[in-house]
Amino acid sequence: MKRYLAIYRLTARNSLIREMNFKLNFLLWMVVELLWFLGQLAFIEVLYGQVDEIAGWSKWQVVTLVGVHQIVSQLFQAFFYVNLAALPELVRTGRLDLMLTLPVDAQFAVSTRQVSFDSLVNSLVGVGIVTFAMMKLGTVPGPMQLALFAVAVPFGVAVHYAVMFGLSCMSFWFIRAQSFIHGYFNLFHIGRYPEAVFGGVFRFIFTWLIPIILVSNVPAKVLARPFESPFAGLATLATATVLVLVATRALWLLGLRRYGSASS
């Protein structure tokens, strides 16, 4: 474990140095993310220009949800996104060989090659929005709420990780896995909606098979809807997270058995 932490510290340091070499690009990516985020807030403004509540959620509760979604997804992007998005290319070119020969677990090696610091900054924007929305709601979270929030967020990041990892692993079977990576953004697109709007078969699919609607909803409800008991949601999120992590690990191992390197 200690060895993994040491390796990870070096990776993070290298990433920071590399990103500082491209300061303009770093800043421009932050502009992209900021525009995107502003667009979402404008969307909420439009929605609540039409109605006063959506499935029992008020405007600032939904803003909290979108802020939490920003925190969770940007944390995922900071630590894992670039690495997982690069996996199909590693498989296609056969450079995955190198990862497999390293004296660490290959899934770890593939998942932690670099850290994106611009995403970390963007997750702080999410923290700012959540704080602002909480002030508008007039609620101050107690220590218990903050603790539950701190537990729920890593589960959310883990779900993002597992789903994206599963999609990237498809590259063992399909040469052009680019569409799967697109799929990640399409899937998590709906993670920003209050879970109460979903029903029927899709509610089941997106809660248990691909647990994307819980990811932001569970931590957001802890903060913005303290009158609801959070424990059922947390238990569901934790169970679904473990399931999806185990399933994608199995998929990865299955894929590795198929992998035959490219050139050799």
Added chain:
Amino acid sequence: MTATLAKYLKVFNVGAQNTFVYRWNFILRSVFGIVPLIGTIYLWRAMFGADPGRQLSGYTYSQLILYFAMSIFVENLVTPTDDEWQIAGEIRDGKMSFLLLKPVNYLAYRFTLYASYRLLYTAVLLPGIALIFFVLREHITLPAHGMTWLAFAASTGLAALIQFFIAYALAMLAFWILEISTVVFIVFSIEYFLSGLVFPLDMLPPWLAAFVKWTPFPYELYFPVQVFMERVGGRDLAIGLAIQAGWVVVMWLLAVGLWRLGLRRYQAVGG
């Protein structure tokens, strides 16, 4: 003339074959593309809540469903998926030298490829789109007037031209900068919200809607859908089509202008 036509037909054919090779890619992309539509439908259903008979900004629930279904259809038909990256790649990797030697006009060459990608892509997806419309059939109403179809076709064609020229102009930046992706994504995020993909633009506050009306973005998607739904007609339809045509010309001039400037700077790197 016939020779020219035959030449570009060949290009069209090559583009179509390329698209067909990656058909699974397209099918997957559209399967995932349905997920946001599912979310959108659930969200708006919750918006209408206990009173599904009411109207929001002049839309009934069914009209909103039709709006989003048509948006997805038009988006698939006209939005370039890969073109800007391919063009930028050809500039950056020095492949342009090879293409410059060919007896084709580069813009016409790229447009032919774009047209064949879009048409084949839509053809491959047609069963899926038909299925979506079948599932949502109780919300779908077709235009009442025959002329609407004509206006819709014209407007969709103009939308395709605007989208293509914007993508082309963006790709031209590769003559000056190595990495165009940030600029592409900045434009893309503005297009995403102001083309009407996320919500109908007449839900914007009136002062903002009045401003947005003069930008190119609504004419990339929102306007053709409005035409199809017969929410715009008569004088407004004529004005809208005129603004749309105006933006086609502006974007075409921009695309051609940047190409000429870029060529002067162009040095084939490693070509």
